[in-house]
Amino acid sequence: MRLSRAFLPTLKETPAEAQIVSHRLMLRAGLVRQTSAGIYAWLPMGLRALQKVGQIVREEQDRAGAQEILMPTIQSAELWRQSGRYDAYGPEMLRLKDRHERDMLFGPTNEEMVTDIFRSYAKSYRDLPRNLYHIQWKFRDEVRPRFGVMRGREFLMKDAYSFDLTKEGAEHSYRQMFLAYLRTFARMGLKAIPMRADTGPIGGNLSHEFIILAETGESQVFVSRTLLDMDPLAEAPDYDGDLKPLVEAWTSHYAATDEMHEPLAWEKLPEAERVSARGIEVGHIFYFGTKYSAPMGLSVQGADGQAVVPEMGSYGIGVSRLVGAIIEANHDEAGIRWPDAVAPFRAAVLNLKPGDGACDALCDKIYAALGADAVYDDRADRAGVKFADADLMGHPWQVIVGPRGAAANKVELKRRQTGERHEVSPEDALGKIRG
């Protein structure tokens, strides 16, 4: 995209209302704009990051055998009365009435609706196990929305729901999501640690939060150093195989949020193993048995002809929140430092002297070779402005083209993550950027 024609606005001033660094940077770099309290429009740069994050989530859900559907945002209150949550859910639920005065709501989550959909079709044990997910906007009417997209009111979430015939089956589904989550976050360049969690309003027996470490995190966490060195991408799991050992490799080490922390157990660990840090929750998984299937009358015929009430779990990832969390974990004084996999644009071409024949020709050539995943700063602005905007926007690679270099067929290649700069040929620059 050529910046001279793009809608990629940046702000020079730091917005006063933004309390945390990701919020400030998302506003300054033109990723989002607040349209009401806790509600954001995603501008082209932010939307590209959101789409890349969403696509990684989707690919890892698919790989683990979950199937994508898309449930609507507006739900009937009737379903929530069947589970008993319509009255139990607090003022975070956005309730409304349609023109016929029917009680409706903007879904904060979808356990009821997916159970209703599944019970409409599943009749026999052959229809299980299944895991259905969707990536859809949710609404939670936070009393005091803040921290930008980290705690907004309208937010994009991936939520998956598993249906199994037995407790053992449900545990297998839980482990599939557990491992899929580790891969998902690792692919985004994040170190996410699973931690035992309270089940809260979703209810149930077993739950883990996935928490990434960032200095500016919202909560205190306690983690064994061993976990920080484990790489979820080292080996692709066989999701049909026995997943218990793979999960236990993670759960056998200490990791807890403040809430679930056990100081006595913690202090038994060797000093060098104890890492206490700040964390940001980016995912949460639950196994809750028949909490929704039983009251809502979901039942299928088992292999022996007897009725079986399926065991369920649900699995959430905060997709829009992740964009903020990634920035919390990847920034410096100058701006964002996008990990390659989720960067809105992989590279920026900076033309330091638009109008100079050699500069223009070389930039055009490089920009054409990089394709749609690059921006081209062809604006009639000073070099300083271009450097500052490129650092603020945080493209992983910058190709800097000035008149002296262009005459010698050389460019400067800058790696945003490390700040390293090297003079190289255009071909070498393209080779490095393509990886």
Next chain:
Amino acid sequence: MRLSRAFLPTLKETPAEAQIVSHRLMLRAGLVRQTSAGIYAWLPMGLRALQKVGQIVREEQDRAGAQEILMPTIQSAELWRQSGRYDAYGPEMLRLKDRHERDMLFGPTNEEMVTDIFRSYAKSYRDLPRNLYHIQWKFRDEVRPRFGVMRGREFLMKDAYSFDLTKEGAEHSYRQMFLAYLRTFARMGLKAIPMRADTGPIGGNLSHEFIILAETGESQVFVSRTLLDMDPLAEAPDYDGDLKPLVEAWTSHYAATDEMHEPLAWEKLPEAERVSARGIEVGHIFYFGTKYSAPMGLSVQGADGQAVVPEMGSYGIGVSRLVGAIIEANHDEAGIRWPDAVAPFRAAVLNLKPGDGACDALCDKIYAALGADAVYDDRADRAGVKFADADLMGHPWQVIVGPRGAAANKVELKRRQTGERHEVSPEDALGKIRG
């Protein structure tokens, strides 16, 4: 996807509530499920079609120079008071209050919001022209929702908004969208005809509807035969060039909805040129000048230092509606006949005898070669059930593998659109499917 593990439910009964063929087929083939009146969940098969349709829309918007953003569903009433539409918009607008009793609404369209976003950043003539689009769920509280996704209450729409410094610029933006729309629908295998339209509640001076012809269409249209023979994909437009002649090649022939029909002009056409048919609206474009920019105070500094109030247009495509419209235009007694470009799956592999070694081996091989864009019917069902489901779901290609053929390394390849079937080698089948 293996059908034995997939969530691809079909219904044997024709649902009584569905009045039109696309609605019946979408329910029977398991594309969608109604969750409240006029509100649908998209099941895996339907979602895949919706995503393919959305992706074609996106690619053609990008090609024409529009830039994607994503505005939220929930809007503040305040913005709509600035344009004067809050009170003017009828009961189709879903109004609601948040927990602080602020008036909000679920957006039925986004002229106000995008004008607000644009005025926050655009300061100078250098910031124009721009065209911003998003693909987002909208809500219109139809008094009597019907026809499935063709007239639902929660629906997915692509809406683009152009900002220009002059009337001539705005006309150029209008023409860009006019031509992009022709390409968009043509890529989906649809014949869409642009017709002069009333501007209705959006307001403005110039407007075209894009209407596809289908026997079961909702309205009467009158079209010159010449238009039916024109191919929008014959030549890619240069969107920066002079688009007037390209647009006039379409607008110089007669095409009108019932509403705008002029019988006198129509009857002057030669008999052979007159086609009267049924049509379905799938897109609508508007040029409306300063209708929103003026009252909302959008203004930029012109090249001469004087303030300029930008000229605007808006451009909608009913993305979820298109899925229904495509089925209206592509079906037979047995079910859907997806055009290749928007088919949820490009091919189905039908194993007529699961458990037979040769059948299983050959099916596994073909399914692996086809990849994620294929379904594999490996269910323990009769051949008749598999044939019927494949025809109902409407995959463009079926690879039928029986024990006799498998022993001779032969399969039957069926083309859904024509019904043709040929015995071919597995390699030839793969070659044909890949195109």
